[in-house]
Structure formats: C-alpha cells, structure tokens
Amino acid sequence: MEVSGLMGQMPSRLGYQPTMGTELSRLEERIANTDAGAITSIQAVYVPADDLTDPAAVHTFSHLSASIVLSRKRASEGLYPSVDLLQSNSKMATPGIVGERHYLLAQEIRRTLAQYEDLKDVIAMLGLEQLSPDDRKVVARARRLERFLTQPFFATEQFSGIKGKLVSLKDSLDGCERILRDEFKDYPESALYMIGPIDEAKKETPPNKPEARTEPGTESAVKADLKSAGGSKSKARSESQPKPEPKPKPEVEHAVDTHEP
Numbered sequence: 001m002e003v004s005g006l007m008g009q010m011p012s013r014l015g016y017q018p019t020m021g022t023e024l025s026r027l028e029e030r031i032a033n034t035d036a037g038a039i040t041s042i043q044a045v046y047v048p049a050d051d052l053t054d055p056a057a058v059h060t061f062s063h064l065s066a067s068i069v070l071s072r073k074r075a076s077e078g079l080y081p082s083v084d085l086l087q088s089n090s091k092m093a094t095p096g097i098v099g100e101r102h103y104l105l106a107q108e109i110r111r112t113l114a115q116y117e118d119l120k121d122v123i124a125m126l127g128l129e130q131l132s133p134d135d136r137k138v139v140a141r142a143r144r145l146e147r148f149l150t151q152p153f154f155a156t157e158q159f160s161g162i163k164g165k166l167v168s169l170k171d172s173l174d175g176c177e178r179i180l181r182d183e184f185k186d187y188p189e190s191a192l193y194m195i196g197p198i199d200e201a202k203k204e205t206p207p208n209k210p211e212a213r214t215e216p217g218t219e220s221a222v223k224a225d226l227k228s229a230g231g232s233k234s235k236a237r238s239e240s241q242p243k244p245e246p247k248p249k250p251e252v253e254h255a256v257d258t259h260e261p
Contacts, residue, residue, distance in 0.1 A: 021059050028063040052087060066090035079150050085113055105173055108180060109145060116142030137182065144179050147192040165196035174198060 154164030
C-alpha cells in the first residue's frame with residue numbers, strides 16, 4: 001500500500017497487488033541509481049509475522065546487496081546483537097572482497113550453526129545424550145560461537161550495566177577460529193558471553209584444573225601422618241573422657257546350716 005501510494009498508483013484493498021514486484025523495482029531503481037552513479041541506501045524492512053517468504057519481503061530483499069535480519073528468538077535468549085546469522089547474508093562476502101580466510105571462516109561458522117539448528121529437534125525429543133560424539137562437538141561449538149558473537153554496546157551501558165567494548169575484525173576471526181578448533185571446549189559457555197577478544201575468557205573463567213597428584217615416595221608418608229594423627233586424636237579423646245567408676249558388687253549372704261549332733 002505504501003509503495004503504491006509513493007508511485008501514485010491505486011493501492012490494493014485485499015492482499016498484495018499483482019504489480020507489486022514491478023512497482024517495487026521502479027522504486028528501488030529510483031533510489032539506488034542516478035545519472036552520476038550509484039548511492040548507498042539503508043532500508044529498515046518490517047517482515048510481517050516474521051515470515052521471510054512473504055511476497056513483500058522477498059521482492060524487497062531481491063534488490064538489496066546485503067541484509068541483516070534481527071531475530072526475536074535470539075533477543076528472548078539474551079543474545080545481543082540479536083542478528084540471525086543464518087538468514088543474514090551479503091553478496092559482497094566473496095574471497096575477492098573480504099579475503100580467503102574471512103570467507104572460509106564465515107562458511108564454516110554458517111555450516112556449524114546450520115547443523116546445530118537441524119539437531120535442535122532431536123535434542124528436544126531425545127536429549128543431548130542420544131547424539132553421536134561428533135554431533136555433540138558440533139553442538140558445543142555452535143553454542144560457544146553464539147555466546148562469543150555477542151558484544152556489549154557503548155550505547156546500552158546505562159541499561160545493561162556492562163561496559164561497551166570494541167572488537168576488531170582480526171580479534172573476531174581469531175576467536176571464531178580457535179572455537180572451531182575446540183580450544184575452549186573445557187570452558188563453560190558463560191565464559192564467552194558478552195566479552196571482547198577471546199583472550200578475556202581466560203581471565204574471567206580459567207579451565208578446570210586437574211586434581212593434584214602426590215609423588216610415589218610421599219604417598220606412604222602422608223598415610224603414616226594421617227594414621228598417626230588419627231591415633232593421637234583417639235588417644236586424646238580417650239584421655240579427656242573420664243573413666244567410669246566400677247559398680248559395687250552386690251553382697252551375697254551365705255546361709256550356714258548348723259546341725260547339732
């Protein structure tokens with residue numbers, strides 16, 4: 001309806017008009033192209049009922065070179081910025097523009113998140129324990145990637161109480177690469193939430209430390225010390241407790257039979 005009004009056409013009363021694609025194309029061409037060259041247009045598109053297959057969204061996104069899709073589900077989980085990494089895309093994400101390493105990492109991240117999305121139904125019905133070891137690793141990587149890709153903003157400091165942080169592209173790529181190599185599999189997922197570079201996870205939450213082992217020569221000495229300590233404690237307890245007094249034996253009267261001769 002808004003597009004038809006801008007184009008000076010009669011809007012459709014029920015649903016979308018059959019000429020919506022043509023009218024939207026004429027509008028986008030007027031915005032994006034001029035006689036001197038092309039300009040950059042940033043558009044905020046409302047998706048009805050969060051349905052990306054809606055005809056209005058499909059025709060609009062077909063004219064955009066890049067799209068960032070915000071997800072209500074991610075926002076409800078507390079993952080900010082709540083960007084849907086699978087629905088968002090860019091035509092400029094090619095090795096010739098962003099570089100070979102950036103492109104391969106982006107494809108590996110999308111592949112990992114897509115596998116995790118497919119496994120969510122299985123996890124909901126059967127549980128995480130029923131997955132194969134390889135699938136469990138995929139789930140662990142995907143969940144850590146989701147937490148690491150959150151970032152505290154400077155504009156939301158007064159609302160969240162978390163100081164904003166600026167993360168460079170190099171630090172982001174290094175962090176994602178190290179997560180995909182399972183370098184942080186021993187760290188809890190919360191250690192990667194709302195941090196800057198990946199090295200901050202080590203400062204906040206160290207990995208699980210192995211139990212201390214005793215040397216073979218000192219093991220017997222430790223046992224002897226514990227045994228002697230236990231013996232001294234029992235001796236001290238026995239000395240501190242008063243000894244019970246012996247009960248007097250009951251006197252027994254012996255009857256003597258005297259027989260007179």
